[in-house]
Amino acid sequence: MSEPTGRTIVLDGDEVAFERGETLFQVAERHRKEIPTLCYDDRLEAFGGCRLCVVELEGARNPVASCTTKAEPGMRVTTKSGKLEMHRRVLLEMVVSENREVVVDELSGYASQEMKTLVDRYDAQTGRFAGKQSGVSHPDDPNPFILRDYDNCISCYRCVRVCAEQEGDYAISIMNRGFDTQITTEFGGLLKDSSCTFCGQCVQTCPTGALGDMKALRFAEVEKPVEKTRSICPYCGVGCAVDIMTKGDQVVGIQPAMDGPANEGALCVKGQFAFDFVHHPDRLKTPFVRDDHGQLVPASWDEALDKAASGLLEAVNEHGRHSLYAVASGRAPNEAGYTLQKLVRAGLGTSYIDNCSRA
Amino acid sequence: MLPNNDELIAQAKTEEAPLLPLLHKLHERDGYLSEHALRAVSKGLRIPIADLFGTITFYHHFAREEGGFEAPRVCTGPICSLRGAHDLVAGLEGATGMPCSGRCDEPIPVIRGGQTLVGMSVDALAVRETPAPPAKQGDYEECVFAHIRDADRKTLDGYRLTGGYAALERAVTSMTPEALIGLIDESGLAGRGGAGFPTGRKWRAVAEADGGPKTVVCNADEGEPGCFKDRALMDHDPHAVLEGMALACFATGAPRAFLYLRYEYPETEHLLSEAIAEAEAAGILGDDVFGTGTEIRIYMRRGAGAYICGEETSLLNSLEGEHPFPRNRPPYPVTHGYEGTPTAVNNVETLSSVPPIIVHGAEWYRNLGLGSHAGTKVISLSGDVARPGNYEVPIGLPLSTLIEEWAGGIPNGRTLKAVTMAGLSGGFLAGDDLDVTLDEPSIRSKGSFLGAGGVMVFDDSRDMIEISHMAMEFFAEESCGKCFPCRIGTQRLTERLAGKSGPEDLEAWLDEVNDLNTTMKETSACGLGQAAPLITESLLKYFPDAVQTHVAGD
Ligand SMILES: Cc1cc2nc3c(=O)[nH]c(=O)nc-3n(C[C@H](O)[C@H](O)[C@H](O)COP(=O)(O)O)c2cc1C
């Protein structure tokens, strides 16, 4: 093996290049080292709390956290060894011991299976280190969106950090210290009385399901596999990528796409939680037209389309093409929105088209 | 009339590091931190209210209920607990415990509002001055204590009469910062706050770092149980601390310095504030130091009860009004410290050593140590010794000389069972390992360290499991909660030492405790979590029989 030159480190015996400012974790990630983490979310500033990502660095007294250690030329790093795997298993056994449960429904949130996956990988659910549990749940927070089940919280603070760093809302914070640490809002109040916008980002980054998507969890009992379909949130022009979760024909929830170019895992309350209309009993399933008394009555598609066409043409003929203005519903499928603007621009000849999320 | 929120906030906005002083003013004015006041602070200083609320709850002493500020807090640190502190808590109305509050050489301290009382029982509580160091022992020359017992040393005039501020005057009028740093380098002075980093090297790193203004911080948080040396230095020789800070400023090119004082020393705050004002009035500090045009301003900032705020990066976060978790290093404070500026953080004792070194020379200081060791160290000795107190020892002095000859040995016909090192952070030494000399190489060879120099002495009547439990409980209460190994590990070890949970089978018990020890030591993010397991490790090493009996539940 040659001595490292320039901007390289020796990673598990191989000389590899790195970019200025890259952390050891990022370099290792690129080389598929599969270093375990729990407090890490690559959208957030590295925090260094869980210590699962420790690696051996030649010359350092103790292993170092790879997520917070910047690569420096000539470093010699080992990402896997008996000692490191021992530390990782013990750390996992420790966090398991502070929680009520490890297994949570995958509908809880995007990252909700992270802890369980690592616990399985390290065979760490051993019942060791039994003792007091940390965190106090708020089953009484009456909001309809976010489950606050802190009995399962491992104090990784991803929720607090995502709320501050990604969302800029600073709705939640860290109360007390040590084992008494608790995720809180201002003065320990309810989420609805805080500056929370219910964007759900904290839910999606929580690695244990302590924060859970309550709307999705309504379907936890449905015994069908969850399927995800990539789409774009229709509510506004940002174009946030989402994965629509379905069980059979039922839409059960929405998860932000972490690789969505416009949103990188972010959503707002509408994109995240406002999907109930899809299966709502009040939703219209056939067209309606007004009868001679002005009453809406069910009609066939042909009947309805004819009526709409004649009405629109009448308006154009009488008042000109710019007398019309169309507004697409944010709850319509993207395809319908596209068709409407085509009709308005090409068919009716006006550019007066908008969407309700903007108008 | 008391100032209202708007007035206090308007004033705070013009100050450096404004959050803590503002909160203290509100705390004292209202007797607690009300929701109303906190909302005003949040708005005025533009700190999100959830963050501000969370940060307030981090500190032990900020009361959130009316009247909380005046409620008595009794020291329930290890030494005071052994002297009956819990009876005092029970006997005093509304009293709660607090961690070791740095008066282990006195009867039990009680803080009520802005005042410290000491006494062994409810009726005997009285205001008393911090004890001065006991009379000099042995034939060794002292450095920081050389003049501390002189009359009037506390006043500016008294200090100057015994040569005070001559070093600063000489430095600013006839030395270059480089020469000053070179002198400190040669003297071999190393940090006395625990980590022992060479002071000259630290200063040079700050002096040479890009960016500014540079900052000096005097670390007077002294939260380590069994350490009370910085209190003695500040209370009996306040100008020496200020002179040391000013010299650090001159060396590093810093126009400003903060003295971060622990909450539990309320009298010290007044004393030092007065000393700063006196020195400024005399043209020794301020914007024209000794008429040279050099600016050196010293600001007092008081903590609010958190041991971790003695860790330098946590301290910096606390000063800045952030949540006081330690920061990830690198970068270190010497390049990225207070508000991102190059910062020298130094302990009180380290800084107090600087003026005499400049007066007497590097060679002189170096030779104060025994053998190859440079300089002196103040040891805070407490517990089962005839004469507890602060002793300035030449580095390398045998521990037995200090305990037996200087401090009068173990009283009541008892024998020495164990001592702690570095306050609690170094764990215990016992048996043959008591045969150490007071220097890092000797103590580290036993798996411990000298650190800040707190030594608690326990005689053969003491229950080491109980003491270990108190020690671990301290670390659990003070763990900041940032990293998993320490947050969970200190809790699990405390539970196991309390006999509350953990395996009943000895082998399984040891297996768990050993794994906790190792993983905490090697993966914790800062010194607290790395050091806490030295308690359990040394307990297992020296007192395996006691552990066996404990696990068996006898
Ligand atoms: C948990 C913890 C607590 C500490 N508490 C103190 C303290 O109270 N006072 C102090 O001077 N240093 C304390 N330190 C050490 C500081 O981080 C830092 O090393 C020191 O202030 C540097 O000053 P020095 O070089 O003059 O010793 C503590 C360190 C740790 C890890």
Ligand code: SF4
């Ligand atoms: S839902 Fe959004 S705004 Fe509310 S706490 Fe979570 S991250 Fe913050």
Ligand code: SF4
């Ligand atoms: S609630 Fe979830 S994301 Fe937040 S600190 Fe707890 S485990 Fe981490």
Ligand code: SF4
């Ligand atoms: S070791 Fe303890 S005190 Fe230090 S960062 Fe970790 S939790 Fe905080």
Ligand code: FES
């Ligand atoms: S991922 Fe590095 S400490 Fe958690």
